[in-house]
Structures are given as C-alpha cells and as structure tokens.
Amino acid sequence: MYTSDANKALISIKKIWDVIGIHQRSIALLLLVFMLVAAALEMLGIALIIPTVLTMMGREFSEGFSFLQKIFVYLKVDSPEEKSIIIISSLASVFLAKNIFLAFASWFQLHYVFNVYFKVSKKILLNYLNQQYPFFLTHNSSELIRNILIETNQFIFFVLMQGLLIIAEVIVVVGLVAIMFTVEPTGTAVLSLTGIMAILCFYKISAKYLQKIGNARQEADALRLRALQESFGAIKEIKLHNHEKNSAESFAKLNNVWLNATRQNQFLNNLPRLGIEVAAVFCLLILITTMLLSGAKADEFLPTVALFGAMAFRLMPSFTRIITGLQSLDYALPVLNIVHSELLTIPPKFAHSDEPILFNKEIIFENVSFHYSGAGHPALKNFSTTIRKNDFVGITGASGSGKTTIVDLLIGLLKPISGEIKSDGVNIHKNLKTWSKQIGYVPQSVYLINDTLKNNIAFGVSDNEIDTKKLLKAVKSAQLGAYVKTLPLGLETIVGERGINFSGGQVQRIGIARALYREPKILILDEATSALDKNTSESFLQALQVLRGKCTIIFITHRLNGLKGFDKIINLEEGNEVREKES
Known part of the structure; x- marks a missing residue:
C-alpha cells in the first residue's frame, strides 16, 4: 500500500517537474536554497531559547551550549545581566533577520x-x-x-x-x-x-x-x-x-x-x-x-x-x-x-515546403472527398471543379450538401481524405502558410470583438502595425465609408460585444472589410446573406460587384434564385452530384 502511494507521489513530482519547464526548474532550485537558509535561521532562533532561559535563571550553560561560555570569556563578560542582554539581543536579531529574509x-x-x-x-x-x-x-x-x-x-x-x-x-x-x-x-x-x-x-x-x-x-x-x-x-x-x-x-x-x-x-x-x-x-x-x-x-x-x-x-x-x-x-x-x-500535447506538424503556393491561373478540385469523424456518410465525395482567377463563383445547395465543407477544404482548415486541391498545379497543403495569406474569408456569422471598428477590421494586427491606407481602402471597398462618416467617433467607435451596436448588413460589411484589409487574391463569403432580408441581401450582392476583376470571389448560399451576375454557379445536389453553369 505504502509502495503504491510512494510510486504515485514520484509520478506526481515528475509531472510537476515537467510542467514548470526547464528555465523555471533552475529558479526552483534557487528557491530550495532560500528554504535551507530560512530553516537554518529557524534552527538558530529556537536553539537560543535554552541559553536565554538558563541565563535568566542564573545557571551555567549545559554541555551543548558551552561554546557560549567561551564567547563570554573572550568578550570579558561576567555579570548575568550583561550575559542576558547579549543573549536576548542575539535572539531578537536572529528572529528579525529571519523574518526579513522570509x-x-x-x-x-x-x-x-x-x-x-x-x-x-x-x-x-x-x-x-x-x-x-x-x-x-x-x-x-x-x-x-x-x-x-x-x-x-x-x-x-x-x-x-x-x-x-x-x-x-x-x-x-x-x-x-x-x-x-x-x-x-x-x-x-x-x-x-x-x-x-x-x-x-x-x-x-x-x-x-x-x-x-x-x-x-x-x-x-x-x-x-x-x-x-x-x-x-x-x-x-x-x-x-x-x-x-x-x-x-x-x-x-x-x-x-x-x-x-x-x-x-x-x-x-x-x-x-x-x-x-x-x-x-x-x-x-x-x-x-x-x-x-x-x-x-x-x-x-x-x-x-x-x-x-x-x-x-x-x-x-x-x-x-x-x-x-x-x-x-x-x-x-x-x-x-x-x-x-x-x-505536453504536441500540436500536429504540417507538411511544409519552401515553395510558395501561387494563384495566377486556376484552382482545381480533383476528386476530393471528406468524411467528418463520427458522421454516417461522407460530407463530400469525389468533388471536382475548376475556379479561374478573378472569377465570380456561386456555390449553392441544400443544407448538408457540402457547401461549407468545400470552403473549409479550400482555405486549408480541413484536409481531404482523398483527392487534391491544387493552385496553379501545386497542392495547397504543401505550404498552407503562404496559401492562407492569399485568402480573405467572411463566415456566415461574423465574430466581432468588443473593441473599436478599426481593430475589428484589422483583426489580429497590433495597434502600432495597422496600415491606415489599407484600412481606409478596405472600408471604401466594403461600402462602409458613408456609414462610418455618420459615427461621431468614426473608426474608433466601439462595436459592442458581438457587434450588438450594428445591424446585420453592417456586420457583414465589417466582415468584408476585415477580409479585404489583407488584400486577398481570393474572397470567400460563406452564407454571408443568410441572416439578411431580401432587400439587404440584394444590396449586399450589388456591393460585391465593385470587387469584380480585383479578386476571385466565391459566394456560398442556399438561395439559388439569388445567384445573378456570376461567372460560374456550382449547384451541389443530393448525393454530392454537381451541376455547373457558366455564363
């Protein structure tokens, strides 16, 4: 029983040692030295109690404290009063030093x-x-x-x-x-x-x-x-x-x-x-x-x-x-x-190549399949399509048809279980860091932090690194400029938790401005109009027309009748069957 307890204690000590890290371990050893010094002062303070009591009683020191008698002889101290003062002063000094050190x-x-x-x-x-x-x-x-x-x-x-x-x-x-x-x-x-x-x-x-x-x-x-x-x-x-x-x-x-x-x-x-x-x-x-x-x-x-x-x-x-x-x-x-x-959980290492992923021609999905863990059937099966540079692409389909899965695969959040996604002939997973820098993403529900409008648009960028020119350009491209001018504090306006101070359409435009701030080659909007009414949705799509030719736009929606003016429409039907229509 006690052996088991000892083993558990050793395992716990090893875990603590692992957690505190290499640098902190050396400081822990220094703390141990401090503890030893503190213990020594404690021992000295307690050890002086007996000679203090003996001196006050006028008795000779016991054998264990005979060294004190030699000190008194050396100092030529004979009277009990002087001995008491020295011993009591020493005791007080030790306790004072101990507590200052502690x-x-x-x-x-x-x-x-x-x-x-x-x-x-x-x-x-x-x-x-x-x-x-x-x-x-x-x-x-x-x-x-x-x-x-x-x-x-x-x-x-x-x-x-x-x-x-x-x-x-x-x-x-x-x-x-x-x-x-x-x-x-x-x-x-x-x-x-x-x-x-x-x-x-x-x-x-x-x-x-x-x-x-x-x-x-x-x-x-x-x-x-x-x-x-x-x-x-x-x-x-x-x-x-x-x-x-x-x-x-x-x-x-x-x-x-x-x-x-x-x-x-x-x-x-x-x-x-x-x-x-x-x-x-x-x-x-x-x-x-x-x-x-x-x-x-x-x-x-x-x-x-x-x-x-x-x-x-x-x-x-x-x-x-x-x-x-x-x-x-x-x-x-x-x-x-x-x-x-x-x-101690080691994050997975991504396969990485020094070769940058370029997007000057086209993105190709080649027989891409994906299956979520625990799901009964594949979210996507043998999906293939081609997206050309500066295309305005609409992807539509019923809920569960795989629209959002395509987006998550394209931006590199998910990896296909089979098939490949290539940009100019190179698999995007060979260098996700350079690939992700080319993407601007507007999710279905734009997450706004309880901070200024400026910091929400330049999300993740420290204040001293925000590029004002890029910020204003993104605001203009997202058609937020007129609204920002009506705000007393302009871009310094606090948006409130989750953007509570802004309408749904304004929140989506903030999301677009955030994506455009990074000057992406690909702008992906995932169900960006799902929470908007018909008029706001149409106004929102018209705003996107300003960006045509400046970047590739991929627009995900379940509203087939709302897809107008697109270069290509990908319709995901039941069973992941794909119907494409190009203008």
Missing part, C-alpha cells in the same frame, strides 16, 4: 509561481490554437477555457505553492527535531512519532475522498462555464420566452456541485490544525508528567519544557501546513493530470 523569500516565491502561471496558461492556449481545425469540432470550448483559466490557476495554488510549502516545512521540521534530539531524545521521539502518525492518519483517511471531490469540482467548473456561455449566447430567446429563472436555476444546480466540493475541501483543510493542537498539548503534558515521575525537579527541566513549548508552538503550524498541503495535492490531482496532459 519576507524577501515570500516575494520571490510569489513572483516565481505567478510567472509559471503566466507561461503555462499561455503555452496551453498556444497548444490549442496550433491544433488542426477538427480538434475544435470535437472539443467543448467551455472545457478548453476552464483548462486555460481555472485549471492552471488551481495548479498554481493547490499544487505548486502547496508543494513548495511542504518542502519548506519539512526542512524546518527536520532541522528543529535535530536540535530537540540533542537536548531530550526521548521526548523528541514521542513528539516526532505523534506528528508523523497524525500526518499519515489524516492523509490516508482523506486522500481518496479529496481526489473524488477534486474531480467533481473540475467537472462542475466546465459545466458552469458552459451554462453561462449558453445563457448569454441565447439572451434574445431567454428574454422572449421569459426563461430567466430556468437559466438561473440550471446554473445554480451546477454551481451547487462546485460549492459542495469546495466547501468539503475547506472543511477537511481545517481539521488538521485542531487535531495537531490537541496532540501537541497532550504530548507536552505527558513529557512534564514523565519528568516529574522520574524524580526531576521543576527548576531542572524548566529549560527543556520551555524549549519543547517553543518547538510545539513552531511545529504545530508546520505539521498543519504539511497535512493541508498533502490534502491540497490530493484534491488537485485531477488538475495536475489535466495541466500536464494539455501542456
């Missing part, structure tokens, strides 16, 4: 652990963003957000900080117990055994239960986030049908699971302190009783009792922190497993 060490430790948090959360996000697009089709965003924000935070407070605390307290306990053995071996053995037994008992009783409630907390956090996302995302329907109470109740149920797990963890963390206090008092009383029964006089064992009292006063918090730390590690074991797994 304050600095605490600052350094907090700086270290939050730096780890910064790096770990950033790396997990990068790992996610570098995954292929199908990864996001099979993973819930609330779980990904939980892992980045909550689980990394839990790792810092319940794993890393508690682990460092356990190491620091164990060093202190070992050092202080070593001093106690030199003074009173029997009493020290009893006190040490009691402390070890208390730690083991609390740990064994609570370990599995803490892991269980830790798993419950982790699952509840993901579900709480999802419930909140769904509530705010469906706010119109909730307001329309008066579902505010139902949505709040759904969140409250999940929140209650989280609260129960957190409450139980906090309760278990409070128990060790109470148990340790009772054990310490009983040990001290047993020690005094044993000495009295052995015939020792009170004035003879008073220094020893004073030392043990000071030790108990210092060791009680240490034993409590060790037990609480071990409990926190058990509670956070699911956190460690998640963070370790997500941090």
